[in-house]
Amino acid sequence: GDSVTQMEGPVTLSEEAFLTINCTYTATGYPSLFWYVQYPGEGLQLLLKATKADDKGSNKGFEATYRKETTSFHLEKGSVQVSDSAVYFCALRNAGNNRKLIWGLGTSLAVNP
Amino acid sequence: ETGVTQTPRHLVMGMTNKKSLKCEQHLGHNAMYWYKQSAKKPLELMFVYNFKEQTENNSVPSRFSPECPNSSHLFLHLHTLQPEDSALYLCASSQGGTGINNEQFFGPGTRLTVL
Numbered sequence: 409g410d411s412v413t414q415m416e417g418p419v420t421l422s423e424e425a426f427l428t429i430n431c432t433y434t435a436t437g438y439p440s441l442f443w444y445v446q447y448p449g450e451g452l453q454l455l456l457k458a459t460k461a462d463d464k465g466s467n468k469g470f471e472a473t474y475r476k477e478t479t480s481f482h483l484e485k486g487s488v489q490v491s492d493s494a495v496y497f498c499a500l501r502n503a504g505n506n507r508k509l510i511w512g513l514g515t516s517l518a519v520n521p
Numbered sequence: 522e523t524g525v526t527q528t529p530r531h532l533v534m535g536m537t538n539k540k541s542l543k544c545e546q547h548l549g550h551n552a553m554y555w556y557k558q559s560a561k562k563p564l565e566l567m568f569v570y571n572f573k574e575q576t577e578n579n580s581v582p583s584r585f586s587p588e589c590p591n592s593s594h595l596f597l598h599l600h601t602l603q604p605e606d607s608a609l610y611l612c613a614s615s616q617g618g619t620g621i622n623n624e625q626f627f628g629p630g631t632r633l634t635v636l
Contacts, residue, residue: 451525451611451627497564509625511564
């Protein structure tokens with residue numbers, strides 16, 4: 409079945425460092441891919457998405473490119489801030505899987521000043 | 522503010538108690554969801570309601586009983602829970618049913634502890 413694999417955390421960075429959180433997926437067909445963010449004490453928020461191969465989703469300085477050849481959707485940010493400390497979830501949604509969101513385990517990011 | 526509210530935010534209950542979780546969405550959506558978030562596990566979809574009709578029940582034990590009286594409100598009734606049911610319970614909603622690109626908006630969750 410469909411699945412999402414994220415790099416294990418926690419990830420600890422200094423402010424202004426470059427961030428990469430790896431996400432790879434297994435799916436039949438052409439899923440849509442998502443990154444969600446969960447700030448402490450809050451629910452999940454959609455950060456960005458991509459619906460077809462080579463699409464780049466971007467928001468708040470974060471980017472991820474849908475790479476079908478490597479089945480990846482890695483999240484990147486050029487310069488992280490303390491306020492980016494959160495848990496990041498990669499997910500996919502596939503018409504062939506009853507449109508359910510399939511989630512990764514989440515990657516915790518801590519940014520130190 | 523996400524437009525999806527959940528109450529209570531924290532709940533501690535004994536195994537013999539009966540309690541209910543409430544979710545309300547102010548976004549005019551037609552689909553609502555219950556998820557369970559446990560440490561070291563992927564988010565687990567529990568129930569889906571689409572236009573007030575339950576369209577999905579992912580083999581959830583009967584000690585969890587959902588109720589959707591209208592498109593804006595969703596409840597999760599709890600009774601005779603087990604300690605392993607302790608988790609963060611998240612409610613979400615989406616527009617226009619469960620289409621593949623319909624964004625789900627999440628509430629802040631209810632942190633449930635079963636003693």
